[in-house]
Amino acid sequence: MMEELLAKLSDCIEFGKINKVSPYPPNMKDMDGADEITKQLLDGGMSADDILQKGLVIGMEKVGVKFRENKVFVPQVLMSAKAMDAAMAHLKPIFAESSSSRKGTFIIGTVEGDLHDIGKNLVAMMVEGNGYEVIDLGVDVKAEKFIEAADAHPGAVLALSALLTTTMENMKQITKAIKEHNSAIQICIGGAPITQEFCDQIGADSYNPDPQGVVEFLNAKSA
Amino acid sequence: MGIKKFTYKLGELNVDPDAICNLMGYGEDCPPEIKQIVLDELDGLRDAIGIEAGFLFRNVEMFEDNFLIKIGEHNYEVGKAVFKLLRNSSSVAVFICTAGEQISHRSKELMAKGELLEGYVVDLIGNEVVERAMDKLHIEVNGIAKDLGCKVTNRYSPGYCDWHVKEQHQLFSYFPNDFCGVSLNKSALMTPVKSLSGFIGIGEDVKYFDYTCHLCQSANCLYSNRKPAKANVNASS
Numbered sequence: 001m002m003e004e005l006l007a008k009l010s011d012c013i014e015f016g017k018i019n020k021v022s023p024y025p026p027n028m029k030d031m032d033g034a035d036e037i038t039k040q041l042l043d044g045g046m047s048a049d050d051i052l053q054k055g056l057v058i059g060m061e062k063v064g065v066k067f068r069e070n071k072v073f074v075p076q077v078l079m080s081a082k083a084m085d086a087a088m089a090h091l092k093p094i095f096a097e098s099s100s101s102r103k104g105t106f107i108i109g110t111v112e113g114d115l116h117d118i119g120k121n122l123v124a125m126m127v128e129g130n131g132y133e134v135i136d137l138g139v140d141v142k143a144e145k146f147i148e149a150a151d152a153h154p155g156a157v158l159a160l161s162a163l164l165t166t167t168m169e170n171m172k173q174i175t176k177a178i179k180e181h182n183s184a185i186q187i188c189i190g191g192a193p194i195t196q197e198f199c200d201q202i203g204a205d206s207y208n209p210d211p212q213g214v215v216e217f218l219n220a221k222s223a
Numbered sequence: 224m225g226i227k228k229f230t231y232k233l234g235e236l237n238v239d240p241d242a243i244c245n246l247m248g249y250g251e252d253c254p255p256e257i258k259q260i261v262l263d264e265l266d267g268l269r270d271a272i273g274i275e276a277g278f279l280f281r282n283v284e285m286f287e288d289n290f291l292i293k294i295g296e297h298n299y300e301v302g303k304a305v306f307k308l309l310r311n312s313s314s315v316a317v318f319i320c321t322a323g324e325q326i327s328h329r330s331k332e333l334m335a336k337g338e339l340l341e342g343y344v345v346d347l348i349g350n351e352v353v354e355r356a357m358d359k360l361h362i363e364v365n366g367i368a369k370d371l372g373c374k375v376t377n378r379y380s381p382g383y384c385d386w387h388v389k390e391q392h393q394l395f396s397y398f399p400n401d402f403c404g405v406s407l408n409k410s411a412l413m414t415p416v417k418s419l420s421g422f423i424g425i426g427e428d429v430k431y432f433d434y435t436c437h438l439c440q441s442a443n444c445l446y447s448n449r450k451p452a453k454a455n456v457n458a459s460s
C-alpha cells in the first residue's frame with residue numbers, strides 16, 4: 001500500500017501534478033497530487049527522509065533525464081518543481097527539526113555583473129528536487145558573498161552561473177578568490193557560453209551544460 | 224540626421240502567442256492550458272510601458288583584412304562572419320531596443336510567488352517583445368534607406384559570432400545616458416535584461432537574408448527550431 005503511494009508520488013513529480021484541484025496534467029485530473037499523497041504518507045508513518053528519497057527524488061530524476069534528452073521542455077520542469085514545492089511544504093518543517101538527511105548543501109548564484117536568472121533557477125529547482133538543500137544567493141553575487149555562504153555551510157558545494165563572455169571573466173576571478181580562501185571548496189559552473197575547456201582553465205571542479213549533469217556530479221560525491 | 228526614438232505598445236507589435244509556445248519548445252502540440260497562460264499574460268501586459276527603441280546613422284569604413292569596421296575613431300572588430308554579412312555597407316544604423324523593466328518585473332514577481340510557469344512565460348514574452356520591437360525599428364530604417372536609394376542588411380549584435388560583447392561600450396557612446404531607459408554596466412550587460420543593441424548595415428549593394436540560422440554555430444539555441452523570420456523588412460514596407 002505504502003509502496004504504491006510512493007510510486008504515485010513519484011509520478012506526481014514526474015508529470016507535475018501539484019494537488020487534487022490542479023487541472024494539469026489533464027490525464028491526472030481529479031486524482032490526488034503531490035500535496036495530498038505526501039500528507040497521506042506522513043500520516044501513514046513514513047519518514048520524511050523516505051518520502052523524499054524514495055518518492056520525490058525518483059520522480060525528479062526522471063524529469064532531469066527527460067529534459068536533458070529534449071523529451072520534455074522547461075514548462076514541464078517547472079510544473080514538476082511546483083509539485084515538488086507542494087510536497088516539500090509538508091517535509092521542510094520536519095527537516096528543520098531533525099538533523100536528518102538532505103543529501104548535502106548546494107549554494108548557487110549568478111556571478112557579479114550578470115543578472116540572468118532563469119537558467120540558474122532551473123538548476124536550483126532540479127538540485128533541490130533531487131534531495132539537496134539549496135541556498136540561492138540570487139544574481140550579481142560577489143566573491144565575498146559566495147565565500148561567506150560557503151564558510152557558514154562547511155562541506156557545501158558552490159555553483160556559479162554566467163551568461164555573457166564578459167561575466168565569464170568575473171566567474172574566473174570569483175573562482176580564484178574562493179579557491180584562494182579555501183581550496184577544498186568544490187565549485188560547479190555553467191551557463192550558455194561556458195565550456196569544459198574554460199572550466200579546466202579557471203580551476204573549477206565541474207562544468208555541466210544542463211541541470212541533470214550537476215545533479216549527477218553531486219550524487220557521485222555524496223555516494 | 225540625429226537620433227530617432229520610438230515608443231511601442233505591446234498591442235501594435237504583432238506578438239504571436241504561437242511564437243511564445245514555439246520558444247518553449249512546442250509546435251502545434253502546445254497544451255491548451257499552457258497556451259491559455261500565454262494569452263492571459265499577454266493580455267495583462269497590454270499596457271506595459273517602457274518598450275522603446277532608437278537608432279542613429281553613422282558612416283562606416285570597412286577593412287576586409289582584419290574584419291574591422293571603423294566609425295570615426297572607433298574600431299569594431301566584428302569577426303569574419305558578421306563582417307561578411309555587413310559587406311558593402313556604406314553606413315550603419317546603430318540601434319538600442321528594450322522590452323522595458325515592467326515585463327521583467329512581472330516575471331520576477333510571479334516566480335517569487337511560486338507561479339513558476341507563469342513567470343517563465345512572461346520571461347519569454349520579454350524575448351519576443353524586444354525582437355518584434357526590433358522588427359518595427361528595422362522597417363523604419365529600411366524606409367529611410369530606400370529614400371536614399373539603399374538597401375538594408377539583417378541586424379547584428381555585439382556578442383554574436385566573433386564580435387565581442389564589450390564593444391557595446393563604444394556603441395552606447397553615441398547615445399545619451401540611459402537612452403530608452405537602457406543602461407550598460409561594466410560587464411557590458413544591459414539593464415533592463417530584455418534589451419538588444421547592434422548594427423543594421425546600409426548600402427546600395429548589401430544583402431538581407433530571410434534566414435540566418437545556418438550562419439551560426441550555436442548547438443543549443445532556443446531559436447534553432449524556428450521557422451524563417453516572419454519579418455521580412457523588404458516585403459513589409
Ligand code: B12
Nearest residue numbers: 119161164165189190191192380382412413416419420444
Ligand atoms: C533569449 C536570448 C536573449 C534574449 C533574452 C535575454 C535573457 N537572457 O533574458 C534577448 C533577445 C533580450 C537577448 C539579448 C542579448 N543577448 Co542573448 N541570448 C538568448 C539565448 C538565445 C537564450 C538564452 C536563454 O534564455 N536560455 C534559456 C535558459 C533556460 O538557459 P540558460 O540560461 O543558458 O541556462 C541553462 C544552461 O546554461 C544551464 N546553466 C545555467 N546556469 C548554470 C549554472 C550551473 C552551475 C550549471 C551546472 C548549469 C547552468 O542550465 C540551464 C538549463 O538548462 C542565448 C543563446 C543560447 N542558446 O543560450 C543568447 C545569448 C545568451 N545572448 C548573447 C548575447 C551576446 C546577447 C546580447 C549581448 C546581444 C546584444 N548586443 O544585444 C544581449 C544582452 C542583453 C543584456 N541584457 O545585456 C550571447 C552571450 C554570449 C556572449 N557573447 O557574451 C548568447 C549565448 C548567444 C550567443 N552568442 O551564442 N538574448
